[in-house]
Amino acid sequence: ALILAVRRQPLPDRRHWGRLMVVALGVVLGFPLFSAIAMVSVPAAHGGVVMGVLPLATTVAGAVLCGERPSAGFWTLAMFGSALVVAFAALKGAGWLVAGDWWLLLAVAAAGVGYAVGGELSRTLCGWQVICWALVVSVPFILPVVAWHMDGVNWGAPARVWAAFLYVALFSQLLAFFAWNRGMALGGVSRVAQVQLLQLFMTLAGSAVLLGEEIGTVPLIFAVCVVAAVALS
Numbered sequence: 001a002l003i004l005a006v007r008r009q010p011l012p013d014r015r016h017w018g019r020l021m022v023v024a025l026g027v028v029l030g031f032p033l034f035s036a037i038a039m040v041s042v043p044a045a046h047g048g049v050v051m052g053v054l055p056l057a058t059t060v061a062g063a064v065l066c067g068e069r070p071s072a073g074f075w076t077l078a079m080f081g082s083a084l085v086v087a088f089a090a091l092k093g094a095g096w097l098v099a100g101d102w103w104l105l106l107a108v109a110a111a112g113v114g115y116a117v118g119g120e121l122s123r124t125l126c127g128w129q130v131i132c133w134a135l136v137v138s139v140p141f142i143l144p145v146v147a148w149h150m151d152g153v154n155w156g157a158p159a160r161v162w163a164a165f166l167y168v169a170l171f172s173q174l175l176a177f178f179a180w181n182r183g184m185a186l187g188g189v190s191r192v193a194q195v196q197l198l199q200l201f202m203t204l205a206g207s208a209v210l211l212g213e214e215i216g217t218v219p220l221i222f223a224v225c226v227v228a229a230v231a232l233s
Contacts, residue, residue: 001139004132012125012133019121024134026114028173029141031107038103052085055196057112062189065113066120070190074233078190081197081229088200088222115193118177119184127181131174194230201226 012020059078062068070078122130184192201223207213 023118024138026110028138030110034107038100041100052082055193056082057108058115058193059190061112061116068190077233116189119189122181122185128178131177
């Protein structure tokens, strides 16, 4: 709201509000809530499965909701890339499906729809405006829940925990969407969605650089194959 006020942005046209609500339900409310519920009861490796399925879900949403028509070759490469990431997650210990994975599937569906609609809307509104207005639209739904749970907040948590929370709030839910929505507006929802396949391996690279963890040969092989699939698609 502060960014919109400083930039003196007028209210979006009435025809945009319905899609802004869809974006808000998908990426501001649905995906974070469903994935958080899921990760309480499923192994962390299952998050890698989400990274494998989400690009394909976004492409499907782009075809259904945005009228995009990827070629047969594109669909083949998209499914191949998703299969590679899911297989890698399985090798990392994802294991069999459990009850909490239904929440992950809901998270994938919510994010896929939210990404696709947000990307299409960014062709009319600027990408940064789409996520800003989506967050503003979400406030009436979020504030009562936050107020209800204020007593359960651990205000004495370490500074690094609050820093991580602030990072998720400012980057994962706001600033990252400036570039993400812009990219989908320029390149199309289906094509740009495939870049998400690289996210799991970028996380591994970050763990190596920031935490000193060893990546190993197998992840590098999978990463090279996934990069090739993304480039070809």
